[in-house]
Amino acid sequence: MTVLSNTEYARCREKIVEGLEQIGFVDDLKGKKVLLKPNLLSPRTADSSVTTNPEFLGAVASVFLQRGATVSVGDSPARASAASVARVSGIEKVCNELSIPLVEFDEPVQVLLEKGVYRRFEIARPVLEADIVVNLPKLKTHSLTLVTFGVKNLFGCVPGSKKQGWHFRARNMSDFSRMLVELASYINPSLTIMDGVEGMDGNGPANGRKIYPGVIAISRDVFALDDAVASICGIKHSRVPILRIARELGFVSSYETVGDKIERIDLVLPETNYIAVYGARLLRRFVTKFPAIDHKRCIKCGNCESACPAGAITLESMKIDYSKCITCYVCHELCPENAILFRRRLL
Numbered sequence: 462m463t464v465l466s467n468t469e470y471a472r473c474r475e476k477i478v479e480g481l482e483q484i485g486f487v488d489d490l491k492g493k494k495v496l497l498k499p500n501l502l503s504p505r506t507a508d509s510s511v512t513t514n515p516e517f518l519g520a521v522a523s524v525f526l527q528r529g530a531t532v533s534v535g536d537s538p539a540r541a542s543a544a545s546v547a548r549v550s551g552i553e554k555v556c557n558e559l560s561i562p563l564v565e566f567d568e569p570v571q572v573l574l575e576k577g578v579y580r581r582f583e584i585a586r587p588v589l590e591a592d593i594v595v596n597l598p599k600l601k602t603h604s605l606t607l608v609t610f611g612v613k614n615l616f617g618c619v620p621g622s623k624k625q626g627w628h629f630r631a632r633n634m635s636d637f638s639r640m641l642v643e644l645a646s647y648i649n650p651s652l653t654i655m656d657g658v659e660g661m662d663g664n665g666p667a668n669g670r671k672i673y674p675g676v677i678a679i680s681r682d683v684f685a686l687d688d689a690v691a692s693i694c695g696i697k698h699s700r701v702p703i704l705r706i707a708r709e710l711g712f713v714s715s716y717e718t719v720g721d722k723i724e725r726i727d728l729v730l731p732e733t734n735y736i737a738v739y740g741a742r743l744l745r746r747f748v749t750k751f752p753a754i755d756h757k758r759c760i761k762c763g764n765c766e767s768a769c770p771a772g773a774i775t776l777e778s779m780k781i782d783y784s785k786c787i788t789c790y791v792c793h794e795l796c797p798e799n800a801i802l803f804r805r806r807l808l
């Protein structure tokens with residue numbers, strides 16, 4: 462795999478071409494159906510650093526188009542259509558300029574893994590029908606999984622209507638992370654190209670602090686990419702369940718990182734990262750942080766209420782029923798106003 466230094470989106474194309482050469486990705490792409498899977502989390506502008514940057518996506522698309530591939534772009538945002546997120550983020554404009562279609566991941570196809578704890582998944586049809594899936598994550602933190610790199614980005618291959626249930630089937634950070642690792646092992650994208658030119662830390666994936674890591678990471682192996690980027694960020698792998706579980710299950714094979722010399726990226730993990738530190742169940746109930754609505758910031762958009770998989774939020778009374786809350790932090794992830802805070806509560 463390779464990690465390249467790049468602080469300007471305008472230079473992405475040349476760096477991506479350089480990176481693909483470095484990892485020997487010279488595959489014949491003539492007539493191949495290439496699906497680009499960016500992070501289209503929610504309708505935010507490119508400047509907010511919530512979605513994969515449109516210039517970055519355009520650079521990747523143009524490289525594949527030039528090599529003779531048929532390119533499309535798709536994702537499954539949790540509470541919006543891919544089209545609406547693409548419009549606000551600027552990705553729609555790029556797709557129009559390059560004449561590439563944007564596809565909604567709204568048709569689930571059931572697949573069965575040969576082994577694993579979570580073996581039955583519903584995956585969007587375009588993902589299964591593509592010859593080459595190119596995973597385009599953003600370098601960000603995440604309130605539930607602590608980081609959202611390549612592996613987490615592939616959760617978007619599950620159609621939105623099927624996502625909510627996973628928060629019940631895999632209820633805590635470790636179980637949810639294991640599910641993500643097993644899903645990623647099935648999808649096994651041909652390439653992962655991470656947009657780390659700009660990113661987000663703190664209480665990501667949507668309401669954290671914008672950061673400027675200035676890197677692009679490219680690998681054929683999504684697990685190696687996450688593992689290597691975490692190392693650059695100074696993250697202890699045992700502390701982040703996705704990274705730890707990928708290693709434990711043997712998905713991280715030995716890899717070599719080539720490319721530019723990168724200074725360490727100081728990534729501040731979310732406030733919720735105590736769970737990984739204090740893993741014991743008994744302690745967890747004392748240290749778990751619960752969501753709380755900041756009444757001053759809330760605009761009553763309804764995102765949290767309708768997305769909460771536990772039905773724990775009632776906006777009319779502006780209350781959260783903590784006896785129902787499963788601390789999935791979906792409300793925090795989807796709040797457009799950063800109006801979901803984290804509070805410790807003694808149960």
Ligand code: SF4
Pocket residue numbers: 754755758759760761762763764765766776792795796797798799800801
């Ligand atoms: S998502 Fe945020 S702004 Fe919207 S209703 Fe919930 S707390 Fe308020």
Ligand code: SF4
Pocket residue numbers: 752768769770771772773774781785786787788789790791792793
């Ligand atoms: S209140 Fe928030 S954290 Fe709790 S279950 Fe609902 S969405 Fe998840």
